[in-house]
Amino acid sequence: MIEFRKEFFADERDDDLATIGQRVRRQDILGHVTGRSPFYDDHRFEGLLHIRCARSPHHHARIRRIDTAAAERMPGVVRVLTGRDVPRNLNTLLSLLDFGLDDEPILAETKVAYRGEPVAAVIAETEALARDAVAAVRVEYEELPHVLDPEEALKPGAPVVCDVYPTNRFIYHGKYDHQKLRYGDVEAAFARADHIVEGRYQMSPIEQAPIETCGAIAAPEVNDRYVCFTGTQGLFFSLGTAAKVLQMPSSRLHFVGGTVGGGFGGKVDSVHEPIAILGAMLTGRPCKFAWDREEEMQVGAPRGAERWYLKDAVARDGRILARKFTGYFDAGAYTRLSSYAVIKAVGHLPGPYTIPNVHADVHCVYTNRTPSTAMRGFGITGVDFAIECHMDKVAEAVGMNPVELRILNAYRDGDMKAHRREAKNCALVECCQVVAEKAGVTLSPEARAASSRTGGGGERARLPAFTRTDQDGRVEGFDTGSYARKTGSAPPPRSESTRHTTAAPQTTPSSQPRPAAPPPRAPQPPAPPLASGQRADAGGSMPPADAASPPAAPRRTGALRFSSLSGFRRR
Amino acid sequence: MMARKPVTFTLNGSERAAFAADGQNLLQFLRQEVGDMTPKFGCGQGGCGACTVLVDGAPHLSCLMLAEAVQGRRVETVAGLARGATPHPLQEAFMEHFAAQCGYCTPGMLMAAKALLDRTPRPTRDEVIEAIGGNLCRCTGYAPIIDAILAAANRRTPA
Amino acid sequence: MSVTVETCATAAEAARALGQGAQYLGGGTIVMRRVNAGDQHLSRLVRSTDPGLRAIRSTSQGVSLGAGVTMAQIMAHPDLGFLAPAARAVGGPALREMATVGGNLFARAPYGDLAVLLLALGAQAVMSDGGSPRPLEELWRGGRSGLVLSLEVPRPREARATGYLKVARVHPVGTPVISLAAYLPREGGRIRGARIAMTGMGATPRRATAAERVLEGAALDAASIARAAAVAAEGLEPLDDALATAWYRREVAGVHLSRLLEGLERG
Numbered sequence: 001m002i003e004f005r006k007e008f009f010a011d012e013r014d015d016d017l018a019t020i021g022q023r024v025r026r027q028d029i030l031g032h033v034t035g036r037s038p039f040y041d042d043h044r045f046e047g048l049l050h051i052r053c054a055r056s057p058h059h060h061a062r063i064r065r066i067d068t069a070a071a072e073r074m075p076g077v078v079r080v081l082t083g084r085d086v087p088r089n090l091n092t093l094l095s096l097l098d099f100g101l102d103d104e105p106i107l108a109e110t111k112v113a114y115r116g117e118p119v120a121a122v123i124a125e126t127e128a129l130a131r132d133a134v135a136a137v138r139v140e141y142e143e144l145p146h147v148l149d150p151e152e153a154l155k156p157g158a159p160v161v162c163d164v165y166p167t168n169r170f171i172y173h174g175k176y177d178h179q180k181l182r183y184g185d186v187e188a189a190f191a192r193a194d195h196i197v198e199g200r201y202q203m204s205p206i207e208q209a210p211i212e213t214c215g216a217i218a219a220p221e222v223n224d225r226y227v228c229f230t231g232t233q234g235l236f237f238s239l240g241t242a243a244k245v246l247q248m249p250s251s252r253l254h255f256v257g258g259t260v261g262g263g264f265g266g267k268v269d270s271v272h273e274p275i276a277i278l279g280a281m282l283t284g285r286p287c288k289f290a291w292d293r294e295e296e297m298q299v300g301a302p303r304g305a306e307r308w309y310l311k312d313a314v315a316r317d318g319r320i321l322a323r324k325f326t327g328y329f330d331a332g333a334y335t336r337l338s339s340y341a342v343i344k345a346v347g348h349l350p351g352p353y354t355i356p357n358v359h360a361d362v363h364c365v366y367t368n369r370t371p372s373t374a375m376r377g378f379g380i381t382g383v384d385f386a387i388e389c390h391m392d393k394v395a396e397a398v399g400m401n402p403v404e405l406r407i408l409n410a411y412r413d414g415d416m417k418a419h420r421r422e423a424k425n426c427a428l429v430e431c432c433q434v435v436a437e438k439a440g441v442t443l444s445p446e447a448r449a450a451s452s453r454t455g456g457g458g459e460r461a462r463l464p465a466f467t468r469t470d471q472d473g474r475v476e477g478f479d480t481g482s483y484a485r486k487t488g489s490a491p492p493p494r495s496e497s498t499r500h501t502t503a504a505p506q507t508t509p510s511s512q513p514r515p516a517a518p519p520p521r522a523p524q525p526p527a528p529p530l531a532s533g534q535r536a537d538a539g540g541s542m543p544p545a546d547a548a549s550p551p552a553a554p555r556r557t558g559a560l561r562f563s564s565l566s567g568f569r570r571r
Numbered sequence: 572m573m574a575r576k577p578v579t580f581t582l583n584g585s586e587r588a589a590f591a592a593d594g595q596n597l598l599q600f601l602r603q604e605v606g607d608m609t610p611k612f613g614c615g616q617g618g619c620g621a622c623t624v625l626v627d628g629a630p631h632l633s634c635l636m637l638a639e640a641v642q643g644r645r646v647e648t649v650a651g652l653a654r655g656a657t658p659h660p661l662q663e664a665f666m667e668h669f670a671a672q673c674g675y676c677t678p679g680m681l682m683a684a685k686a687l688l689d690r691t692p693r694p695t696r697d698e699v700i701e702a703i704g705g706n707l708c709r710c711t712g713y714a715p716i717i718d719a720i721l722a723a724a725n726r727r728t729p730a
Numbered sequence: 731m732s733v734t735v736e737t738c739a740t741a742a743e744a745a746r747a748l749g750q751g752a753q754y755l756g757g758g759t760i761v762m763r764r765v766n767a768g769d770q771h772l773s774r775l776v777r778s779t780d781p782g783l784r785a786i787r788s789t790s791q792g793v794s795l796g797a798g799v800t801m802a803q804i805m806a807h808p809d810l811g812f813l814a815p816a817a818r819a820v821g822g823p824a825l826r827e828m829a830t831v832g833g834n835l836f837a838r839a840p841y842g843d844l845a846v847l848l849l850a851l852g853a854q855a856v857m858s859d860g861g862s863p864r865p866l867e868e869l870w871r872g873g874r875s876g877l878v879l880s881l882e883v884p885r886p887r888e889a890r891a892t893g894y895l896k897v898a899r900v901h902p903v904g905t906p907v908i909s910l911a912a913y914l915p916r917e918g919g920r921i922r923g924a925r926i927a928m929t930g931m932g933a934t935p936r937r938a939t940a941a942e943r944v945l946e947g948a949a950l951d952a953a954s955i956a957r958a959a960a961v962a963a964e965g966l967e968p969l970d971d972a973l974a975t976a977w978y979r980r981e982v983a984g985v986h987l988s989r990l991l992e993g994l995e996r997g
Binding site for chain 2: 037124293
């Protein structure tokens with residue numbers, strides 16, 4: 001039963017809702033109730049092969065040797081794949097948008113960074129035979145110290161989780177080791193506050209747990225193409241990733257999907273398709289690569305753990321004068337989408353409240369946990385939880401009811417937000433009023449009379465006179481490739497304005513294009529002794545040589561729509 | 572070559588025969604050997620219920636049954652619910668009450684519901700809840716499914 | 731490794747086939763999970779279609795349940811009301827059509843929703859080796875020797891003497907954190923022959939002997955319940971697993987025992 005509260009913003013609405021509130025049948029529900037909705041696995045193939053992976057039992061270890069000889073001899077085994085079979089064995093999803101460095105192998109070759117990381121893929125006539133052969137894959141590991149907590153991972157001497165990011169932090173734009181928001185002067189506000197309210201909030205990783213597990217079936221198709229039925233939520237993401245990892249034009253890939261048995265974000269950056277297609281390429285037969293439930297839980301990327309520290313300066317009357325955040329996103333062993341999650345989280349700071357001084361440092365941190373990914377409300381549920389718990393704490397400190405506190409501090413239309421954009425289409429005040437009504441919470445006359453459309457702007461629309469900046473986050477000794485640089489030109493000069501400083505720290509503009517250098521890599525481990533049947537040529541994957549040799553910087557191509565991620569959009 | 576056993580059984584009213592690999596479970600057998608894709612794989616552990624089928628009228632978890640265990644028995648799946656183009660009242664009710672979103676748990680839910688209504692034509696809400704107690708849904712929050720099953724029960728019984 | 735399945739017409743044949751390192755397959759709710767996961771320790775499965783394994787018979791003392799009797803059969807049987815609450819606690823409706831009495835005896839901790847009630851009632855196992863029926867504790871202590879053919883279950887003297895409580899995080903279906911069963915027959919208002927059993931407090935279902943001693947000869951009232959609850963976990967080894975820590979189980983054992991006993995006290 002939907003209750004329409006049409007009295008709110010009545011003059012802004014046409015009141016011509018035709019579908020909301022009506023009984024409408026889903027266009028796909030006939031398929032669901034007849035069992036005919038075509039999930040990826042609901043297709044029969046003659047001669048279908050089954051792929052299962054041998055996986056690391058360790059959180060963190062060097063791989064000394066992968067011996068697949070015994071597995072290859074097992075009944076029904078057609079082929080065993082290792083990293084050297086993958087044309088380009090290093091990937092991260094967002095590099096399709098030129099955001100981020102490839103950091104994750106499809107099949108690990110030199111080290112494993114989380115429990116469950118795949119090391120080899122067995123292709124066999126049946127699932128049962130594939131499982132038997134996986135048990136016969138022999139991997140020699142040298143265990144390494146591991147770290148499972150983001151703050152521990154940032155302490156000096158912590159194990160390096162991901163060699164591309166030796167400080168265990170994602171690096172934005174090749175320079176910045178965290179996301180930063182600076183607006184006004186929180187320290188000055190703390191000094192004059194009537195109350196200081198602090199809190200620490202955290203959440204564990206959360207597993208999306210769709211009833212359908214991740215998987216894909218790939219088969220050779222006519223005209224030298226491969227068809228791939230997949231449960232991915234991001235068909236074009238997956239197609240792009242497969243084309244890149246398999247080093248083939250996307251025109252040779254025919255992806256069929258869109259019928260997903262629950263995703264909730266856990267099937268956004270699936271990498272089942274490359275392995276399934278590679279199997280089809282190398283065997284000439286249809287190949288299915290699917291997770292069982294244990295893999296879905298352990299190996300499948302969850303929503304990442306987060307930890308947030310909040311500190312508020314609060315006036316006696318409940319106005320929040322300043323808010324300081326320190327946030328840690330646990331990306332797990334590889335980046336996946338966590339770098340982007342942090343940007344989304346920072347976009348939600350300081351919450352839907354007009355707070356004149358805001359300071360935030362938010363870190364995307366690597367640990368030896370399962371790499372994390374998206375889930376409903378990607379990037380923002382953790383920080384919003386922290387913010388709203390903290391609001392209740394503030395209410396308690398000043399002796400105010402928590403709904404009233406929110407109405408007092410809520411954005412109004414026309415207010416300046418900490419991101420230096422005008423607040424528009426605010427509605428928190430009205431939501432709070434209805435919540436109070438429904439929950440039986442008594443509001444003061446002022447709170448009952450408040451409106452998102454009155455009281456904003458004016459003084460509240462002005463940028464702060466002074467924003468304290470700092471040199472936190474300067475990265476020493478980190479070098480990266482041409483990623484996030486405009487074609488052949490210097491980075492745009494930072495404005496040297498003294499009155500309105502930008503949110504980014506001051507950096508020295510270079511006078512000429514910086515020569516592109518390959519991404520840093522950890523020193524290579526000693527070459528493992530060759531097992532029988534292994535090729536004599538060098539193992540280990542080389543990062544792509546997409547960096548042009550100096551002095552010419554490589555030409556930027558790709559999706560400029562997302563250019564703001566790479567810092568190109570002029571502000 | 573792995574041993575294969577012939578299995579003859581009735582599926583949705585029709586006599587069927589196919590070969591099962593030794594140790595193959597009924598879910599794999601139905602999907603891969605017989606071609607009935609309506610029961611789904613969710614866990615292989617009996618925890619989610621997506622594989623629920625009826626055997627001799629009673630609900631069973633096909634992922635935990637040996638294929639050969641249905642020799643000579645009567646199996647029902649979602650594929651046999653509709654009468655031609657006419658949906659079963661349960662299917663109609665699920666459509667009307669928005670009792671499916673991704674649709675993956677739906678075949679298991681329908682068979683669990685059918686098992687209930689075949690035995691208890693006018694169940695209480697608690698009986699419906701118990702009947703789908705072995706079926707997980709990650710999308711709907713269960714309420715629309717319970718409403719749909721009760722609605723189907725009320726429609727089936729003559730006024 | 732990939733399994734082979736041998737089907738035997740009689741339980742006796744199955745018992746003989748078992749002797750050569752095979753795994754018995756009953757309802758499949760435990761063993762098939764391992765088959766599906768490709769457990770490398772399984773190679774031969776032995777099952778039996780012997781109708782005797784699914785028989786339910788009345789005896790002078792109580793009832794004889796074939797080891798292959800399912801939870802659903804127990805729930806449907808008119809004379810087994812005293813076992814129905816525990817049978818009903820096992821899984822969901824589909825699982826109960828498959829899960830067997832025998833299988834529940836050997837389900838690893840903290841499972842054993844029916845087994846714990848059978849232990850409280852003093853059930854005994856009839857084995858294929860032809861010997862006299864064995865108390866369940868003996869069965870669990872001695873490892874497996876042959877097939878369990880049936881369970882001899884004494885009928886409780888009064889229905890209100892038996893209580894059962896399953897504690898799980900998820901309802902209606904869930905792995906128990908702890909399941910408790912109590913059999914407290916009374917003579918002249920005093921408890922005679924107290925038996926209390928729990929899962930999750932050891933590698934198999936266990937008798938809570940300290941609590942039994944407290945209640946033996948006492949009336950069932952608030953005071954004796956409190957004394958029993960205080961020693962609920964004494965002498966037991968609570969399990970540490972993904973569901974709950976040993977500390978937690980030790981803490982709550984008394985709380986849940988109180989609730990179970992209060993239910994019995996009210997009648």
